[in-house]
Amino acid sequence: MKEVEELSRRLSEWRPAPYDSLPDLDLYKDQVLSYMQRQQLPGESADELTGAMINNYIKSGVLPRPAGKKYQRQHLAALTAICQLKQVLSVADVSALLACQPDASDAAAFYGRYLQQLDEALRRAADTLPGAGEDGREALARCALTLAVQSYADRLAARELLALLERAEQPDTDAAQREKTAPAPKK
Numbered sequence: 264m265k266e267v268e269e270l271s272r273r274l275s276e277w278r279p280a281p282y283d284s285l286p287d288l289d290l291y292k293d294q295v296l297s298y299m300q301r302q303q304l305p306g307e308s309a310d311e312l313t314g315a316m317i318n319n320y321i322k323s324g325v326l327p328r329p330a331g332k333k334y335q336r337q338h339l340a341a342l343t344a345i346c347q348l349k350q351v352l353s354v355a356d357v358s359a360l361l362a363c364q365p366d367a368s369d370a371a372a373f374y375g376r377y378l379q380q381l382d383e384a385l386r387r388a389a390d391t392l393p394g395a396g397e398d399g400r401e402a403l404a405r406c407a408l409t410l411a412v413q414s415y416a417d418r419l420a421a422r423e424l425l426a427l428l429e430r431a432e433q434p435d436t437d438a439a440q441r442e443k444t445a446p447a448p449k450k
Contacts, residue, residue: 267392267403274389277304278382279343282336282371289333292317295342302343312346320345325358337370344377351418356425363428 279302290298292314299312310316320326326341341361348357364373391410393402 264393264403271389271392273305274385274392278385279303279378281378282340282374285336285339287336289330289335290339291332292334295334295339298339299342299346302339303346312342317342320354323354323358325354325361340370340374340377344374347381351414352421352425356422359425359429360421363432 286298295317296312296314317326320342321328325345326338329335329338344361345354345357348360352360361373364376388410391406391413393406
């Protein structure tokens with residue numbers, strides 16, 4: 264099918280701009296909104312990014328505050344990841360995920376690693392699509408089911424790992440309680 268071949272091509276070839284190709288000039292919010300449309304997979308029916316969404320990401324701490332009213336490369340990189348990750352995770356989960364990344368303070372390193380993982384995932388999805396000899400409704404249905412089940416399993420695992428990370432960050436409440444009730448040391 265021609266449509267499946269086109270989807271395979273888009274999944275195999277399209278990628279968001281690498282960090283060094285992001286605009287190095289500071290952008291106003293309306294320019295960011297325009298630019299971000301190009302950072303999404305063509306034909307993706309995801310919610311379009313709005314100014315209100317950017318404001319909410321800043322207020323909730325998911326996105327760093329801009330310098331004045333101008334956004335820099337680090338903002339575009341973060342917004343690219345946020346817009347794509349929020350398709351499968353809540354904004355709170357995206358925030359927790361981004362905050363616990365080992366290279367979160369280095370926007371270029373984090374974004375490079377993010378793009379590498381996105382590239383691998385898109386290639387795997389493209390490789391799963393029916394081949395030229397598998398035309399037909401049945402092959403499409405099998406492939407759609409395979410991808411949907413894989414997406415479910417991946418999302419489930421990601422959410423469980425995020426819950427583990429959240430629990431690991433919380434102080435040991437039993438130890439804190441024991442410390443409060445322990446008798447004071449004698450002097």
